Amino acid sequence: VCRSWTRRGRSCAPCPGARRASVSWNWCGSRSAASNKWNCFCSGRVGSTLKATALTVRALARLTVGAHRRGLVDSRAAVQMAGSSGNHYLTLDVLTALAMAEWSTGELDSAALHAEQVATRAGEAGYQQLEGQALITLATIRLSRGSASEAAEHGSRAVAIYRRTGDHLGQARAIHLLSQASPPARQTQEPRAGAGSPRRLATVD
Numbered sequence: 001v002c003r004s005w006t007r008r009g010r011s012c013a014p015c016p017g018a019r020r021a022s023v024s025w026n027w028c029g030s031r032s033a034a035s036n037k038w039n040c041f042c043s044g045r046v047g048s049t050l051k052a053t054a055l056t057v058r059a060l061a062r063l064t065v066g067a068h069r070r071g072l073v074d075s076r077a078a079v080q081m082a083g084s085s086g087n088h089y090l091t092l093d094v095l096t097a098l099a100m101a102e103w104s105t106g107e108l109d110s111a112a113l114h115a116e117q118v119a120t121r122a123g124e125a126g127y128q129q130l131e132g133q134a135l136i137t138l139a140t141i142r143l144s145r146g147s148a149s150e151a152a153e154h155g156s157r158a159v160a161i162y163r164r165t166g167d168h169l170g171q172a173r174a175i176h177l178l179s180q181a182s183p184p185a186r187q188t189q190e191p192r193a194g195a196g197s198p199r200r201l202a203t204v205d
Helices: 043-064 068-085 089-105 108-125 129-145 148-165 168-181
Strands: 005-007 025-032 037-042
Touching: 037 068, 043 068, 043 089, 043 108, 068 089, 089 108, 089 129, 129 168, 148 168
Parallel strands: none
Antiparallel strands: 005 037, 025 037
16 A cells, blocks of 8 residues: 555645656545645555466366366466566565466476476575475376476475464375385395295195
8 A cells, every 4th residue: 555645636646666667656535634634545556466366376277176277277367467566575476376276287397397387486484484385386287297206305395384383284285295205115035935836736646
């Protein structure tokens, strides 16, 4: 919300938080009874944030019901909106959703690239929750490509992150994925004598 105030009937003052002069303004319609002034807000960045969030929610809903292509279109539009909002956290969150949409449509190379970008940038920024989500997404992609060792590595990192943050649900998801990437080791003990060998039937000469 913009902190600039202007008297009724005058044009809205420039927003001190706006990066560009082309950012649009709207009247919010709320009046301050004490000072007889109107509050205005910057609709550019706020609007982009809301649109990006709405598109991401719709994309995830479409992915859930199997409309993968439509979900991918919404995810790409959400990334563009998030980029214009200036919200770094939101941009990384939307990129994670885009990676999942690309994975669901078979675009594995692009999905892995975006997931790796989110994991790296979120780790540098200290966004542990986003880093864990990106690692789970990356592990899912690696597992679908048959790279079980890489998937297990990403899953282990996600488990460690969720343990530090106390996110039990995220930890459970990471452990479940880790169990898929690291199946139980087979028994390597030597079979007992006669075990597993076919029995000979007694024959009468």
